[in-house]
Every structure is written in structure tokens, then in C-alpha cells.
Amino acid sequence: MALHEKDVSRISMLMIKYYEQALTADEELELKNTLSSDLAAKKVFDDLAKTGYVKTELNSMNRFDATATLASFHKKHFPKKEKPFIFRLSTLIAAASIILVLSIGLLYFNKLARPKGDLASNDIAPGKNTATLVLANGKRITLDNAKNGELVTEAGVTITKTKEGQIVYTIDDNTNTDNATQDDQRSQRSQQYNTLITANGETFEVRLPDGSKVWLNAGTSLKYPVSFNAQAQRKVELSGEAYFEVFKDKQHPFIVQSEGQQVEVLGTRFNVNTYKNEPAIKTTLLEGSVKVNEQTILKPNQQSVLTAGQIKVIPVLAESYIDWQEGVFNFEYETLPSVMRKIARWYNVEIIYVDTERDNQTFSGYVSRSSNVSKVLQTLTEISNLEFKLKGKTIVVSKTPK
Numbered sequence: 001m002a003l004h005e006k007d008v009s010r011i012s013m014l015m016i017k018y019y020e021q022a023l024t025a026d027e028e029l030e031l032k033n034t035l036s037s038d039l040a041a042k043k044v045f046d047d048l049a050k051t052g053y054v055k056t057e058l059n060s061m062n063r064f065d066a067t068a069t070l071a072s073f074h075k076k077h078f079p080k081k082e083k084p085f086i087f088r089l090s091t092l093i094a095a096a097s098i099i100l101v102l103s104i105g106l107l108y109f110n111k112l113a114r115p116k117g118d119l120a121s122n123d124i125a126p127g128k129n130t131a132t133l134v135l136a137n138g139k140r141i142t143l144d145n146a147k148n149g150e151l152v153t154e155a156g157v158t159i160t161k162t163k164e165g166q167i168v169y170t171i172d173d174n175t176n177t178d179n180a181t182q183d184d185q186r187s188q189r190s191q192q193y194n195t196l197i198t199a200n201g202e203t204f205e206v207r208l209p210d211g212s213k214v215w216l217n218a219g220t221s222l223k224y225p226v227s228f229n230a231q232a233q234r235k236v237e238l239s240g241e242a243y244f245e246v247f248k249d250k251q252h253p254f255i256v257q258s259e260g261q262q263v264e265v266l267g268t269r270f271n272v273n274t275y276k277n278e279p280a281i282k283t284t285l286l287e288g289s290v291k292v293n294e295q296t297i298l299k300p301n302q303q304s305v306l307t308a309g310q311i312k313v314i315p316v317l318a319e320s321y322i323d324w325q326e327g328v329f330n331f332e333y334e335t336l337p338s339v340m341r342k343i344a345r346w347y348n349v350e351i352i353y354v355d356t357e358r359d360n361q362t363f364s365g366y367v368s369r370s371s372n373v374s375k376v377l378q379t380l381t382e383i384s385n386l387e388f389k390l391k392g393k394t395i396v397v398s399k400t401p402k
Contacts, residue, residue, distance in 0.1 A: 036364055042383060122390040124373040127218055127346045129165045131204035136192035136226065143167065143204065154192065157209065157226045167196070169209040171227055192226045198240070201348035203325075210234055211247035212254065215325045218345040219275065228252060241273045243325045246288075261306055264291045270298075271321050277341060281306040284321040327370055331363040339363050339380070340397065347373045354398035356386060 014031040017023045023031065035042045130144035133151070141151060143161060151159045151167070158170045196206050198216045205215050209227045212234070216222055220240025228234040235255040246254045248267025256263040258274040261281050268288025274281050282305055283290065285298040292304045296311050303316045323330035324342075331339055336359045340351045346369060361384055367376050377388040377395065389396045 042365060122392075124347050124349060124390065124393070126370050126372065127201035127203060127348070129204060130202050131196050131198045131216065133159070133167065134195040134197065136194060154226065159194075166205045166207060168207045169226070171209055171229070193223055194226060195221055195223045197221045199348070200345050208234075208236075208247075210249065210252075210254075213245040215243040217241035217243075217324055218348075238272060238274055240275055241271070241324075243269075243271045243322045245269050260309070262293055264294070265289070271318075271325075273321075275341075275345075279307065282321075284316060284318050286318040286322070323366070324369065327368065329367040329369055329376070331365055331367075333362045333364050335359075336361055336363070336386070336397070340395070343373065343376060343395070348393065349373070350394045352394055352396045354396060356397045356399060359386070361386070 014023070014027055014034070017027060018031060128144065130142070133141045133143060135141070135152065136154060139152075143165075146161055148161050148163050151161055153159070156172050158172060160168045160170065162168060196204065196216060198204050198218055198220050200219045202218055203216060205213065206222070207213050208224055209229075214222060214236075217240060220238070220242055222242060223237040225231065225235075232252065233255050234249070234252050235257060238256050238258045244254075244256065244265075246265050246267050246269075250266055254265045254267075256265075256272055258272065258281065259276075261272075261274065261283070263270070263272060263283055265288065268290055269286040270288070270290055271284045271286070272281075273283075282303055283292055283298065284303040285300055287300055290298050292298065292306070292311060296304055296313060298304055298313065301316060301318045303314050303318070303321070305312050305314060320330050320332060329342060329346075337357060343349070344351050363380065363383070365383075367379055373390070373395070377390075380386065381388060381400075385400050387398050387400045389398075
């Protein structure tokens with residue numbers, strides 16, 4: 001989100017007060033939150049610390065004799081018999097402070113400047129809201145081409161695409177049939193599966209037959225029965241990453257099965273990351289309770305990390321792990337390969353490293369997923385010693401030439 005000039009002035013003033021050691025507790029927290037969430041502000045702050053610019057300017061201001069300067073100004077410009085122009089000391093000092101604030105603000109806006117060179121001329125748009133729905137009979141429906149409204153009816157279940165870009169399942173039991181026939185219909189539906197697939201550069205939302213909502217990140221597939229009614233468990237199969245808001249049904253536990261992991265829930269909000277090219281499977285709980293592999297119970301703001309069959313639980317700020325669902329890249333002290341894997345999935349690009357894959361830099365902050373890839377890469381350039389070049393659908397990562 002673009003900042004207004006007053007926001008930049010506020011950031012600049014907080015930086016100045018930091019160097020004056022004059023921050024209140026609330027201001028210190030505000031500055032900390034700003035630096036952790038705004039990559040451009042963090043780069044400006046680091047540059048100021050490295051160059052000592054603010055300290056030098058503040059020292060100059062402290063040595064500045066405003067009284068003597070003002071007296072000299074009056075003596076030079078106003079004859080003794082003339083009434084001098086009212087020019088207060090506070091005005092002179094404030095003017096110096098404003099110049100310092102403006103200079104920091106200018107540095108900030110320079111960090112948001114339009115990408116140059118290869119990044120600007122050879123750009124890639126962000127991913128989009130679409131997916132492919134594979135029906136039980138093998139028919140494939142590309143959802144960005146499908147019109148809003150009813151897509152298909154199978155085994156008494158109507159699948160609809162809403163104007164918000166979501167698919168919804170509605171079960172319609174035929175009340176004119178006897179109980180035996182209805183049981184047969186339920187059994188038939190429970191044995192028919194649909195699969196929702198997002199390629200790299202795609203994301204989509206589905207409301208399952210039980211009312212649960214699932215958001216699929218890029219490069220993800222979710223397999224689920226057309227109806228859960230005839231099953232003791234509501235079981236789905238996941239590959240990739242998805243955020244779940246599960247409809248509460250104590251009689252029918254909700255199971256998310258992925259390679260090497262099973263998550264059991266009753267009614268809750270959680271995120272599961274099972275990408276095959278990630279070093280671990282991560283399950284992050286926002287609300288409720290889940291059980292991982294029938295042994296590890298998570299509480300809100302906890303994350304299970306499954307590696308080589310071993311699970312460890314760590315405390316996290318769970319909301320930050322679903323920022324992708326809200327249209328944001330959220331980097332939390334992430335390594336370069338981790339950052340680039342996210343970018344590769346969303347922009348559907350290949351990454352080539354030139355002596356940088358083992359670079360030990362980490363990245364923290366937010367970048368909008370609605371931006372073209374050039375802006376994301378330009379931001380990363382500003383806060384690192386790396387250079388990013390776009391060559392078709394390939395990003396080449398190398399060290400910045402000295």
C-alpha cells in the first residue's frame with residue numbers, strides 16, 4: 001500500500017528521535033513494527049546507520065548558535081531605525097529539523113522508485129485467481145474461462161462458480177425417493193472425488209460440500225469427495241499449500257492427508273505447507289486445536305515442523321503465515337532460496353543462481369503479491385548486495401558488481 005507524505009514524515013521523525021535517544025516506549029514499538037514490515041524504510045534506516053548521516057546532522061544542529069546567527073541576520077538586513085521582521089529562534093531551529101526530515105523522506109521515496117533497466121523492460125505480471133477443476137468422470141474445467149453460475153451437476157451435487165471467484169458445492173437429496181434410494185445416492189457421492197488444481201501463478205478458493213472453506217496457494221492440488229455425508233471422517237488429500245477454515249462437526253473429524261503427514265481437526269483455522277521442494281512440512285494453527293500424525297497437538301500460534309519423520313513444535317505469529325492468502329509476501333528472516341521459491345511459484349518462473357544459492361543473507365518484511373515481479377526484485381535489490389536479471393521466464397540471481 002502506498003504511503004502518503006505524512007506517513008513518510010512520521011517515519012522520518014521516528015528515525016531522528018531514535019538517534020536522539022528520545023523515543024517513548026510506544027514510539028519505539030511503532031518504529032520497530034515499521035522497520036519489520038516496510039522493506040524500503042528498513043533499507044533507509046540501515047543506510048543512515050551505516051553512513052552516520054543523521055548523527056552528523058544532529059551534531060551540526062546542536063553546535064548551531066541560533067542566537068548569534070539571528071543577530072547577524074538582523075544586523076545585516078535591517079537598519080537600526082527599521083523594525084526588524086519577526087523571525088523567532090524556534091522558527092530557525094524548526095526549519096533545520098524540517099530539512100532533515102525531508103532529506104530522509106527523499107531517501108525513502110528513492111527506495112520506492114520505478115525499477116530500471118532489465119527489470120522494467122522485461123516484466124512479469126503477478127499470478128491470478130484461477131484453477132482447474134477435475135471432475136469424477138475425468139472432465140477438466142478451467143475456471144477462469146468458466147462463466148459464473150452453475151458449472152455442472154453430478155450425483156445430486158451442484159457445483160457453482162460465484163462472482164467472487166469461488167466454487168461452491170450444494171447437495172440436493174431427492175426428497176421424492178425412498179430412504180434406500182437416498183442412501184444409495186449418498187454412498188455414490190462419497191465414492192466420487194473431485195480435484196482442484198492450481199498451477200504456478202494461480203490461487204483459488206473452494207467451499208467444500210460440508211461448508212468448510214479452503215484457499216489454495218500456487219502449485220497446489222486438493223482432492224476431496226463430492227459429499228462427506230456417508231463417511232465417518234471428512235478426509236481430503238493435499239499437495240502444496242492451503243489455508244483451511246473448517247466447519248465444526250464433532251461427529252465427523254476433518255482429516256488433511258499429505259505425503260508423510262496427517263492433520264486431524266474438529267473445527268478450526270490452520271495452514272498446511274507441504275511443497276515437495278521445501279525442507280519441511282509446516283502446519284500452523286491460528287484457532288482451535290489440531291492433532292498432527294496422531295501424536296502432536298497444536299495450540300493457537302504454534303507450528304509443527306516435520307522433517308525426516310521427526311516433529312518439533314515452535315511458537316509463531318500464526319497470522320503471518322497466511323499473508324499469502326491476503327495478497328502479501330511475508331518474509332520472516334528467510335534465506336535467499338526460501339524467498340526465491342515463493343517468487344518462483346507465484347510468478348511461474350525459473351530461478352538460476354550464480355554463486356549465490358548459499359548466500360547467508362536473510363530477508364524480513366512485506367511485499368504485495370499484486371505487484372509485477374520487477375517491483376519485488378527491485379525491493380530485494382535495495383536491501384541486499386544481490387542483482388536480479390529477468391531473462392524471459394527466468395530470474396538470474398548474482399552478486400552486485402563491485
